[in-house]
Amino acid sequence: xxxFFFQAEDGIRDQPRSRGLGDVYKRQVSTQSTWGYINxxxxxxxxxxxxxxxxxxxxxxxxxxxxxxxxxxxxxxxxVLVDGPTLGVARQVISLRRIALTDFVVKVPKGAKTRxxxxxxxxxxLIKKWGETKWGNKVATHAKRSKLNxxxxxx
Amino acid sequence: MCIxxxxxxxxxxxxxxxxxxxxxxxxxxxxxxxxxxxxRGKPTDKDPEPKVFRMRIFAPNTVIAKSRFWxxxxxxxxxxHSNGELxxxxxxxxxxxxxxxxxxxxVRYQSRTGYHNMYKEYRDTTTCGAVSQxxxxxxxxxxxxxxxxxxxxxxxxxxxxxxxxEPKIFSSGRVxxxxxxxxxxxxxxxxxxxxxxxxxxxxxxxxxxxxxxxxIHISEPTRRYAxxxxxxxxxxxxxx
Numbered sequence: 001x002x003x004f005f006f007q008a009e010d011g012i013r014d015q016p017r018s019r020g021l022g023d024v025y026k027r028q029v030s031t032q033s034t035w036g037y038i039n040x041x042x043x044x045x046x047x048x049x050x051x052x053x054x055x056x057x058x059x060x061x062x063x064x065x066x067x068x069x070x071x072x073x074x075x076x077x078x079x080v081l082v083d084g085p086t087l088g089v090a091r092q093v094i095s096l097r098r099i100a101l102t103d104f105v106v107k108v109p110k111g112a113k114t115r116x117x118x119x120x121x122x123x124x125x126l127i128k129k130w131g132e133t134k135w136g137n138k139v140a141t142h143a144k145r146s147k148l149n150x151x152x153x154x155x
Numbered sequence: 156m157c158i159x160x161x162x163x164x165x166x167x168x169x170x171x172x173x174x175x176x177x178x179x180x181x182x183x184x185x186x187x188x189x190x191x192x193x194x195r196g197k198p199t200d201k202d203p204e205p206k207v208f209r210m211r212i213f214a215p216n217t218v219i220a221k222s223r224f225w226x227x228x229x230x231x232x233x234x235x236h237s238n239g240e241l242x243x244x245x246x247x248x249x250x251x252x253x254x255x256x257x258x259x260x261x262v263r264y265q266s267r268t269g270y271h272n273m274y275k276e277y278r279d280t281t282t283c284g285a286v287s288q289x290x291x292x293x294x295x296x297x298x299x300x301x302x303x304x305x306x307x308x309x310x311x312x313x314x315x316x317x318x319x320x321e322p323k324i325f326s327s328g329r330v331x332x333x334x335x336x337x338x339x340x341x342x343x344x345x346x347x348x349x350x351x352x353x354x355x356x357x358x359x360x361x362x363x364x365x366x367x368x369x370x371i372h373i374s375e376p377t378r379r380y381a382x383x384x385x386x387x388x389x390x391x392x393x394x395x
Contacts, residue, residue: 045333047333049333049334050331050332050333051330051331051332051333051334052329052330052331052332053329053330060338060342061338061340061342061343062342062343063343065342065343066342073254073255074325074330075255075278075279075280075325076278076321076322076325077321081254081255081280091253093251093279093280093284096334097336097338099334100334100337101333101334110329110330111254111255113253
C-alpha cells in the first residue's frame with residue numbers, strides 16, 4: 001500500500017513557491033505610512049482634532065508643560081515642529097507623545113515662520129480664546145493655586 | 156554605562172559629564188555634532204609637502220571625531236595617527252529648528268554576512284538630527300550598531316527629488332492625522348509619585364472617537380476578509 005507523504009494539516013512541509021523579494025517591499029509600503037492613505041477630510045471616522053500645520057497643541061510634558069503652542073510643521077509620525085511666539089514656547093522639535101491637541105486651528109501655511117505664526121495668533125485671539133475654554137481655565141487655575149501662599153489659600 | 160541618579164546627573168563611568176536641573180528633560184535622540192577635520196601625513200625627506208585630506212565626521216564630541224578621522228585615514232590613505240598630523244578641527248554648526256528638510260544619506264554598513272550600501276532619507280531640522288535618526292533606524296531595522304556604519308555622503312534633498320515613501324508623504328501636500336493615544340503622566344519627573352494608591356490606567360482613548368463608530372466596526376475588528384452583506388432568506392417549509 002502507498003504511504004502519503006503530506007498529511008492533512010502539515011503546513012510547514014508544504015512550502016509555497018517563492019514570491020520573490022518584490023512582494024515583501026509591497027507590504028512594507030502599506031505599513032510604513034498609513035496616515036498618508038487615509039482621508040480624514042470627510043469626517044467619516046469621527047476624529048475632530050488632527051495633527052496638522054496650524055493646530056494649537058497643549059504641551060503636557062517637559063520643560064514647557066502647561067503652555068500652548070502652534071504646530072508649524074509635521075516632521076514624521078512621532079515629531080512635530082512647534083512654535084509659540086507670545087505664548088512662551090520657543091520654536092522647537094517636540095515629540096507627539098508630549099502634546100495633546102486642542103480644538104483650535106490657526107490658519108498658517110505648512111512650515112510657517114515665527115513672525116507669520118505670531119500675526120496669526122494675535123488675529124485669531126488665541127490667548128483670549130484659550131482662557132475662555134474649560135481646559136484653559138483649569139490650567140490657569142492650577143498654575144495660580146500652585147503659587148499661593150498659606151494666607152492666600154485661606155482666602 | 157550612563158547612570159542617572161536621583162539628582163538628574165549623568166555619570167559616565169567615574170566622570171561627571173553633565174549636571175542638569177531637576178525637571179529638565181533629556182533629548183531623546185543622541186546628540187551628534189558635525190565636525191570638519193583636516194589632516195595630513197607628517198612631512199618627511201621623501202615627501203616634504205604631503206597631501207592634505209579633509210573629512211566630515213558625525214560624532215558626539217571632538218575626541219571621537221578625531222579617533223574616527225584617523226581610523227578612516229589609516230584604512231584609506233595609509234596614514235596613521237603616529238605618522239600624521241591633524242591640522243584643524245572645526246565644528247559645522249547648523250542653525251536648528253527653522254524649517255524641516257529632507258536629508259539623504261548614503262551609508263555603508265556591515266551586517267552579519269557582509270557589507271551593504273544603503274541610501275536613506277529622513278525628515279529633520281538639522282543634518283545631525285537626521286543622522287541620529289539614521290543610527291536609530293539602522294539599529295532597529297538591521298541590528299547594525301554605530302561602529303559598523305560608515306556614512307559615505309549626506310545631502311539635503313529637494314522635495315521633488317525625494318525617493319523614500321515616508322519623507323515624501325510628509326513633505327508634500329497637507330499632512331493631517333489624529334492622535335489616537337492619550338498619554339497620562341506627570342508633567343515633570345519631579346512629580347512622579349513613587350507609590351500610588353490606585354492601580355495604573357493602561358491606555359486612555361480619546362473619547363470623541365467612540366461616537367461615530369458603527370456597530371459593524373466595533374463588532375468585527377479582527378475579521379480578515381471583507382464583511383459580506385449578503386442576507387440569507389430562509390423560507391419556511393410549507394406544511395401540506
